[in-house]
Amino acid sequence: MLRQVRSNVPLKVLNGNRLGCHQLRFQSSLMVMKPGEVNSVRQEEASLAGKLNDKNTTSKLGLVEPVEIEEQMFSVFPGIEDVHPDQLVGSGNFGIKNYFVERSATGNLPVYSDFKRNGKVFTEIRKVYGDPVQLRNDLQENLKNIPQKAIKVIMQSRKVVIEGNAVKEVKQLLSQTF
Structure with missing residues (x-):
């Protein structure tokens, strides 16, 4: 057997x-x-x-x-003792020549078209945190077909307003470049 x-x-x-x-x-x-x-x-x-x-x-x-089996620990991230505060993203001063455009809960950019009574069309970029003037300057550099005088900043509401309908161009620029 x-x-x-x-x-x-x-x-x-x-x-x-x-x-x-x-x-x-x-x-x-x-x-x-x-x-x-x-x-x-x-x-x-x-x-x-x-x-x-x-x-x-x-x-x-x-x-x-x-037998006691030793399990080896492997981590992709360094230990908390090895990370210095100046190495973290966002450790610098925020607001001076920095800006952030917050997306909605569904992931969309806050770029809207606004129609006034006289028939004029405006493009609004809302939810701008930091320096909206720097965002305006970057938009002027990258959107060559829009005149510089057509892009304005409203500091009270922290938004950038562009004369004309440029929603597609701005959304494409913000989603790819910035």
Whole structure:
């Protein structure tokens, strides 16, 4: 009769063959047994399964002992002790030659067209945080087809107003360049 003994507990065999820190799953090879030895092997298996955590347990392979497996931690990010405040994004003074255009909850840019009573069309850029004058200057540099006098800043409401319908151009510029 062929019999196989299995255990999922990590073990280290100490019968002269030292395995170091390698993990070994105890699994004996197939053994040929006489029909009368089957009951004694079953009793031996039951006692071995109950005592696997005992350091004095012996088997036909030698003295076995549970192995503590070290888990190596790997992190993409550096430790908090290694990061300095000047390396963080936004650590500089915000508001001077810096600006931020906040998107809506759905991810859209706050660029709108406004129609006045006399039929004039204006493009508004709302939710400008920081320096809206710098945003105006950057828009004047990148939107060459719009005259410089057509782009104005309203400081009280923190928005930039452009004469004419330039919603598509401004949204494309803000989503790609800035």
